[in-house]
Amino acid sequence: MPQADAQGGDFELSLTSAVILDGQTGDVTLVVSPGASAAAALEGAINYDAGELTALSCTAIAPVASCNVDTPGSVLYTAIDPQGWTEATDLISVTFENTGLPAGEASLTISTVIAVDGNAADITPDEVPGVVSTVTHGDVNCDNTVSVVDALLIAQFSVGNRTGVNSCPLGDPLTQILEPTIDVNCDGSASIVDALLIAQYSVGNRTATTTCPLADPLTQIYLGA
Numbered sequence: 001m002p003q004a005d006a007q008g009g010d011f012e013l014s015l016t017s018a019v020i021l022d023g024q025t026g027d028v029t030l031v032v033s034p035g036a037s038a039a040a041a042l043e044g045a046i047n048y049d050a051g052e053l054t055a056l057s058c059t060a061i062a063p064v065a066s067c068n069v070d071t072p073g074s075v076l077y078t079a080i081d082p083q084g085w086t087e088a089t090d091l092i093s094v095t096f097e098n099t100g101l102p103a104g105e106a107s108l109t110i111s112t113v114i115a116v117d118g119n120a121a122d123i124t125p126d127e128v129p130g131v132v133s134t135v136t137h138g139d140v141n142c143d144n145t146v147s148v149v150d151a152l153l154i155a156q157f158s159v160g161n162r163t164g165v166n167s168c169p170l171g172d173p174l175t176q177i178l179e180p181t182i183d184v185n186c187d188g189s190a191s192i193v194d195a196l197l198i199a200q201y202s203v204g205n206r207t208a209t210t211t212c213p214l215a216d217p218l219t220q221i222y223l224g225a
């Protein structure tokens with residue numbers, strides 16, 4: 001993660017990152033942290049690529065804050081604390097839907113219009129961007145790789161030892177599995193066969209494809225979005 005003091009701003013504004021699968025929703029939070037100064041009033045925007053993501057809604061977390069998702073590509077916000085934020089504080093939360101990011105990462109940036117301290121003096125933020133990423137089929141533990149660990153989780157799921165969930169990150173990595181990305185042979189079911197294909201892929205015995213159904217079921221594995 002980028003560090004605030006590397007850029008020498010007076011305080012830090014940062015966005016959390018999220019894994020949001022294709023067609024699903026997830027939340028990102030804007031956080032203010034004090035540096036040499038403590039911000040007391042802020043106005044600005046969270047910027048995103050409207051071709052990749054859709055901001056469905058936003059929620060003011062700070063007691064005196066407001067936000068607006070009406071403009072595609074920008075979530076406008078304001079927030080105020082009469083005393084100034086002297087510790088890391090969540091300001092707003094935005095719910096994004098992945099509407100055009102089948103694989104990879106989308107950057108979320110911050111732009112600041114007004115930032116003042118408790119004396120209403122202008123101060124400068126370090127703006128730390130966030131990332132929305134998604135995972136492909138075969139990655140069932142949300143770590144952005146397809147490995148024998150994923151095969152293990154699928155094998156455990158196939159015998160009832162794991163619970164399928166629909167979003168990343170896993171709430172309980174010891175008992176859960178991301179269910180929508182299990183099927184890597186395009187047969188419509190999640191089974192021990194999918195674990196076998198990943199095991200074969202892990203040692204180079206299968207070639208990844210992003211096309212379903214598999215053109216060659218004997219040599220390919222589906223790792224698409």
Ligand SMILES: [Ca+2]
Nearest residue numbers: 139141143145
């Ligand atoms: Ca994985």
Ligand SMILES: [Ca+2]
Nearest residue numbers: 183185189194
């Ligand atoms: Ca399957």
